[in-house]
Structure formats: structure tokens, C-alpha cells
Amino acid sequence: xxxxxxQGKHYFARFGIPxxxxxxxxxxxxxxxxxxxAGYPVVVKAQVQVGxxxxxxxxxxxxxxxxxxAHAGAxxxxxxxxxxxxxxxxxxxxxxxxxxxxxxxxxxxxxxxxAMVSARGGVDIEQxxxxxxxxxxxxxxxxxxxxxxHVARRLVEEAGLDVDARDxxxxxxxxxxxxxxxxxxxxxxxxxxVLATDGRVLALDAKVTLxxxxxxxxxxxxxxxxxxxxxxRERLAKSKGLQYVGLDGDVGIIANGxxxxxxxxxxxxxxxxxxxxxxxxxxxASAEVMANALDVINSDHKVxxxxxxxxxxxxxxxxxxxxxxxxxxxxxxxxxxxxxxxxTNAEAGREILRSVExxxxxxxxxxxxxxxxxxxxxxxRSSEDRADAGSGAGGPGGDA
Amino acid sequence: xxxxxxEHTKVIVQGLTGGQGRFHGLRNRAYGxxxxxxxxxxxxxxxxxxxxxxxxxxxxxxxxxxxxxFVSVPPASAPAAILEAAQAGxxxxxxxxxxxxxxxxARMFNILxxxxxxxxxxxxxxxxxxxxxxxxxxxxxxxxxxxxxxxGIVSRSGTLTYQALHELKQKGIGVTTCVGIGGDPVxxxxxxxxxxxxxxxxxxxxxxxxxxxxxxxxxxxxxxxAREMATPVVAYIAGVTAPPGRKMGxxxxxxxxxxxxxxxxxxxxxxxxxxxxxxxTEAGELAAQLVAALPY
Numbered sequence: 001x002x003x004x005x006x007q008g009k010h011y012f013a014r015f016g017i018p019x020x021x022x023x024x025x026x027x028x029x030x031x032x033x034x035x036x037x038a039g040y041p042v043v044v045k046a047q048v049q050v051g052x053x054x055x056x057x058x059x060x061x062x063x064x065x066x067x068x069x070a071h072a073g074a075x076x077x078x079x080x081x082x083x084x085x086x087x088x089x090x091x092x093x094x095x096x097x098x099x100x101x102x103x104x105x106x107x108x109x110x111x112x113x114x115a116m117v118s119a120r121g122g123v124d125i126e127q128x129x130x131x132x133x134x135x136x137x138x139x140x141x142x143x144x145x146x147x148x149x150h151v152a153r154r155l156v157e158e159a160g161l162d163v164d165a166r167d168x169x170x171x172x173x174x175x176x177x178x179x180x181x182x183x184x185x186x187x188x189x190x191x192x193x194v195l196a197t198d199g200r201v202l203a204l205d206a207k208v209t210l211x212x213x214x215x216x217x218x219x220x221x222x223x224x225x226x227x228x229x230x231x232x233r234e235r236l237a238k239s240k241g242l243q244y245v246g247l248d249g250d251v252g253i254i255a256n257g258x259x260x261x262x263x264x265x266x267x268x269x270x271x272x273x274x275x276x277x278x279x280x281x282x283x284x285a286s287a288e289v290m291a292n293a294l295d296v297i298n299s300d301h302k303v304x305x306x307x308x309x310x311x312x313x314x315x316x317x318x319x320x321x322x323x324x325x326x327x328x329x330x331x332x333x334x335x336x337x338x339x340x341x342x343x344t345n346a347e348a349g350r351e352i353l354r355s356v357e358x359x360x361x362x363x364x365x366x367x368x369x370x371x372x373x374x375x376x377x378x379x380x381r382s383s384e385d386r387a388d389a390g391s392g393a394g395g396p397g398g399d400a
Numbered sequence: 401x402x403x404x405x406x407e408h409t410k411v412i413v414q415g416l417t418g419g420q421g422r423f424h425g426l427r428n429r430a431y432g433x434x435x436x437x438x439x440x441x442x443x444x445x446x447x448x449x450x451x452x453x454x455x456x457x458x459x460x461x462x463x464x465x466x467x468x469x470f471v472s473v474p475p476a477s478a479p480a481a482i483l484e485a486a487q488a489g490x491x492x493x494x495x496x497x498x499x500x501x502x503x504x505x506a507r508m509f510n511i512l513x514x515x516x517x518x519x520x521x522x523x524x525x526x527x528x529x530x531x532x533x534x535x536x537x538x539x540x541x542x543x544x545x546x547x548x549x550x551x552g553i554v555s556r557s558g559t560l561t562y563q564a565l566h567e568l569k570q571k572g573i574g575v576t577t578c579v580g581i582g583g584d585p586v587x588x589x590x591x592x593x594x595x596x597x598x599x600x601x602x603x604x605x606x607x608x609x610x611x612x613x614x615x616x617x618x619x620x621x622x623x624x625x626a627r628e629m630a631t632p633v634v635a636y637i638a639g640v641t642a643p644p645g646r647k648m649g650x651x652x653x654x655x656x657x658x659x660x661x662x663x664x665x666x667x668x669x670x671x672x673x674x675x676x677x678x679x680x681t682e683a684g685e686l687a688a689q690l691v692a693a694l695p696y
Contacts, residue, residue, distance in 0.1 A: 144514065
């Protein structure tokens with residue numbers, strides 16, 4: 001789960017990482033109230049989970065209430081790379097002397113944590129890494145040992161942080177590491193970490209990605225869940241506990257296992273179609289789970305055909321087949337479905353499906369054949385829709 | 401030959417008294433795996449369909465001489481269960497548990513690496529390992545694999561592993577060992593560990609590698625193949641259509657920026673001389689061609 005900047009700053013504050021005082025605002029009036037509390041001058045910042053907010057006009061400095069009013073009004077509702085701004089973070093503006101970068105994340109290759117520090121903050125760090133790799137100091141940290149002050153000091157020295165900023169930066173790094181480990185984050189990043197003209201060191205931005213697997217021991221994360229960020233299909237899938245990612249094609253995908261689900265999307269793409277989604281019903285999926293999955297796919301009006309690709313390991317063929325039969329009885333599935341069933345108890349599953357097979361429910365023996373059939377069906381239905389739309393618009397009695 | 405395990409491997413199941421542990425433990429035993437004991441604190445002295453249950457791994461090992469463990473316990477207790485097995489001297493641990501917090505997994509793995517360097521962990525969040533006709537530890541449906549060889553399989557994904565076994569079986573091709581390393585952020589066993597073991601195994605004469613988006617393990621594997629391997633390798637990478645920045649089911653499967661893409665991995669493997677299939681079926685066909693071209 002990715003946190004918004006304001007959520008990240010609240011999370012940071014719990015671990016003693018200094019940030020500038022501020023507050024959130026969903027309206028211009030709230031922005032003015034937050035600004036008055038924080039104290040002018042203030043920075044008005046769009047809360048969206050996408051990079052490049054500043055360049056897009058989503059971050060503005062305001063010296064007076066009039067300016068704050070104008071900026072808040074302009075930024076609220078703004079579209080930044082497809083993300084609509086619904087909330088602002090308004091904080092007291094910091095007089096910046098220097099900008100730095102610090103982060104912790106897991107290095108999968110090394111199977112250890114990776115600390116990165118740079119004196120080139122406030123810019124795209126991937127660009128720094130590519131153009132000036134020596135400007136980025138790195139160290140692997142053994143997760144069973146943790147970050148020592150010694151390593152933190154070596155990193156800030158190696159990165160060339162100004163002498164005045166070093167002690168503050170080291171203190172923040174030790175707390176940020178605690179936030180990363182005890183706070184169960186996959187990534188914590190401060191860009192920029194700044195040295196203010198008054199000598200303080202503080203975090204002016206906060207990027208935090210929490211590890212969903214650790215949610216069971218963090219009841220406080222519930223407040224961070226912003227279901228509004230998801231599209232409608234994803235919201236429905238989430239409420240049903242399904243692993244779903246919305247894509248923009250017209251072939252709905254249901255598969256068991258993340259790898260097979262990804263592969264199913266790929267194969268649809270290879271035979272000339274476009275997947276509408278990634279949906280993994282997981283291992284050991286029951287009839288109920290399959291019915292839920294079909295509900296989610298059915299809610300996507302762009303879906304013109306459904307491809308169900310199941311290879312039973314823990315998942316059993318007859319359970320999947322029963323789920324399809326249940327779903328057919330429960331909801332009116334709009335699109336035709338093509339089913340490929342293999343593995344554990346596949347024959348029993350195919351037998352069950354035979355009773356419901358029709359021109360809307362088809363079985364195919366292999367993944368490739370099933371993908372081709374699903375793509376053909378989607379294409380045929382799309383052109384029918386276009387023909388309907390055409391005749392509707394052009395016909396004498398058309399109400400279009 | 402098989403790698404890591406064989407028909408003599410004696411297995412204990414940590415969590416044998418739980419739903420999943422019981423189901424898979426008994427299924428493994430029915431396949432022919434030597435499942436010698438179960439472990440569950442507080443249930444020592446009981447048995448599960450004739451398999452004795454002990455309170456600790458140390459007791460189970462002392463009583464049975466087990467050398468491998470199959471860990472099927474909930475995420476919050478899995479890291480401790482793995483370390484308990486290593487502490488008791490178990491040399492090969494398979495953990496199928498999904499959803500272990502990454503911080504716990506990273507800490508556990510580094511303790512294992514430092515203090516129990518003789519123990520190999522497979523997983524977490526993996527389908528396990530099967531050497532068809534010899535032993536099956538994990539959740540793979542044994543009947544979808546043909547014994548014998550000459551193909552060795554290593555995969556990050558569970559269901560794609562089944563798909564690969566299935567593709568080969570359709571063509572009448574056997575498998576020496578099929579290893580599912582799992583899709584978690586900190587895998588105990590890597591592609592390279594398995595590739596090295598297959599390279600050293602005279603009966604594995606073709607290797608099939610199944611990867612997916614995220615991380616750089618496939619690129620590291622490509623580098624290893626180019627430098628160290630004479631055995632031919634075929635590969636398939638899932639996730640060509642995955643959008644950047646989205647987690648595709650597995651915690652590890654995420655494309656960040658331009659790194660971790662399926663295309664970058666396929667390019668790296670192709671440069672290393674690996675034949676890359678565009679889908680599992682094509683990868684199976686490429687493997688079949690290599691098998692048919694073997695000298696005897």
C-alpha cells in the first residue's frame with residue numbers, strides 16, 4: 001500500500017522524524033485554516049500518488065491568505081497525470097539551504113536491505129543514479145543486525161552531505177530505519193531531506209510503501225486505506241478479497257496463481273487480443289471464490305469475452321466447475337466465456353461443465369486454443385456493438 | 401538424478417495437524433515421499449493417519465532421523481518454525497506459507513545464511529520440489545509429472561510450474577527435478593542455486609527456467625548461464641502485458657520504472673544463448689526440440 005505524502009509524514013512523525021508543521025485540506029476554506037495554523041508563508045501541495053507534481057503545477061508557495069486561496073482553488077480538482085487532486089497538504093514553508101536524498105528498501109538480489117544517501121536531493125533519483133552513480137552512496141544492511149550509527153555516518157560522509165547537516169541527517173536515518181523495519185514498510189524515501197537556513201534538518205517529502213503482508217499486526221493502517229484511489233472494478237474485487245489489477249482491454253481474465261494469470265494476459269495479447277484485467281483467484285479456490293470472480297468481471301462493461309484458465313494444483317477442477325455453474329445461476333453473465341481446465345480433478349470438472357455448455361459457455365483443451373477463441377468472440381461482439389451503434393445513430397427511429 | 405532431494409529423503413511436516421499441512425502431507429506420503437513425522441507444539445504423542453506427531457523438530461529428528469522439513473504454518477509463526485528446523489539440524493526446508501511480512505522474512509533469511517549455512521531453504525511461498533517417481537515435498541499434483549528426465553525445471557511461479565510439467569508430459573518428456581523457488585521478496589533458494597545444481601547433475605541435460613516480472617534474478621541467472629553452464633536452457637517469462645508499478649499477485653512481481661520488465665529479462669536470457677518461448681507451450685516445444693537433439 002502506497003501512502004500519500006501527508007500520511008507518510010504522519011507515519012514519520014510517529015518515529016520521531018522531523019517534518020514541517022501542516023495540515024490536510026479538502027476545500028479552499030480548510031486550506032486557509034490549515035495555513036493559518038501552520039503559519040505563513042506556506043506551501044500548498046497536491047496529494048496524489050504520482051511523481052512530477054511540482055512540474056505539473058501541483059505545488060505552490062503562498063505568502064498570504066489571498067495567494068493560498070488562489071493556489072488551493074487552482075490545485076483542488078486538478079488532473080495530474082490521470083490522478084484527480086481531492087486533497088491538499090498545507091505546511092509552513094521551509095527556507096531551504098540544501099537538498100539531500102535518503103531511502104531504505106529491500107534489495108532482492110542481495111537479500112538484504114539497501115540504504116541510499118545522496119547530496120543531490122530534490123530531483124529524480126533514478127536520473128542521479130544513471131548519470132552520476134558516484135553521487136549516490138549505498139550500503140547493504142543485514143536485516144538481522146540493523147543500521148548502526150557507524151554505517152549511517154559513513155554513508156552521509158561518503159555522499160558528501162554538508163558538515164552542518166551530518167548529525168541531523170544521521171539521527172533521521174536511524175529513525176527512518178526504525179520506521180522502515182518496525183513500521184513494516186517495503187520502501188521509505190525522503191526526497192528532499194533538507195538543511196534549512198536556520199540549521200535544522202527535516203523531511204520535506206515522504207514516500208512510504210507499506211507491506212500488505214504485515215497488515216495483520218498494524219490495525220492503525222486502516223486509517224490509510226483510501227479505496228477512492230482504486231477504480232470501481234478494483235474496489236469490488238478488493239471487497240471480495242481477490243487479487244485484481246484493472247487493464248484496458250476487452251477480454252476478461254480469471255486464472256489461478258499469479259504466474260498463470262500473468263501468462264494468460266500475455267497469451268491473449270499474443271493472439272491479437274487485449275486483456276481487460278489480471279485476476280488471480282489463488283490456490284485452493286472454492287466455488288464461491290469463482291462465483292465472486294465472475295461477478296467482478298461481469299461488472300466491467302468493456303469485457304466482451306471471458307477467458308477462465310485453471311490449472312489445478314490445490315485448486316480442484318470440480319470446485320471451479322461448480323463455481324461457474326453457481327455464478328451462471330446467480331448472475332446474468334453478459335459476455336461469453338471460454339474455459340480451459342487442467343490438472344487436479346480436471347476431468348470431473350469438465351464433466352460438470354458439459355451440462356452448461358452452450359454458445360455462451362465454451363470449453364477448450366489448451367491455453368492457446370482457449371485464448372484464440374476468447375479473442376475471436378471478443379472481436380465479433382465488438383463489431384456487433386459498433387454495427388448496432390452505427391445503425392442506431394443513422395436509422396430513422398434512432399434515439400441516439 | 402535429482403537435485404536437493406531423492407527417494408531416501410525423510411521428511412517431517414511442521415504443521416501436520418493443520419488443514420493444509422494434513423492435506424498436503426498425506427498427499428505427499430501417498431505419492432511415495434517418506435513422511436516420517438509431524439511437529440506441532442502441544443500435540444506430541446498424537447498421530448495423523450499413522451504419522452507420529454512430536455512437540456518439537458529436535459524431538460522429531462532425534463526419533464526419526466529426518467533430514468528435510470515441509471513447513472506449512474501461518475505467516476506470523478513461519479520464520480520461527482524455519483529457524484527451529486535449522487537449529488535442529490534439518491538440512492533442507494520447504495516453506496509453502498504465503499504472506500510472511502517481508503521484514504520478518506529478510507531477518508530470518510539472514511540469520512539462516514549466517515548461522516546455519518548448511519541448511520537450504522526453499523521458499524517461502526513456493527509450490528515445493530518434486531523429483532517425479534522419487535519424492536514430492538509441497539503442493540504439486542504428482543500425477544502431472546513424468547519421471548526420469550532429462551529435463552530439470554526451476555520456476556518462480558506455482559501454477560506455471562504445473563503448466564510446464566503438463567506441457568512436457570503431453571510430449572512424453574520426463575523431469576529429473578522440478579523446483580519452485582517461489583515469488584516472495586527474499587527467496588531462500590535462487591535460480592542460480594538451482595541452475596548450478598542442475599549443471600552438476602549428469603542426468604539433467606536440458607533445463608527449463610520459468611521467470612516473471614520484477615527484481616533482477618532472471619538477469620543474474622542469464623549471466624550465470626553464459627559464464628558457467630554447458631547444459632542448454634530454455635525459458636519463459638510471464639508478465640509482458642503487466643503495467644508498471646502494479647503488484648501482479650506475487651509480492652515480488654512488480655515492474656518499477658524500466659527495470660524488472662519481461663522484455664529486459666527475455667533479452668538478457670537470449671543474449672546468454674537461452675531459447676526463450678513466448679508462452680508456456682512454445683517453451684515446452686523448445687525443450688522438446690533440445691531433448692530430441694540430444695546425442696543419445
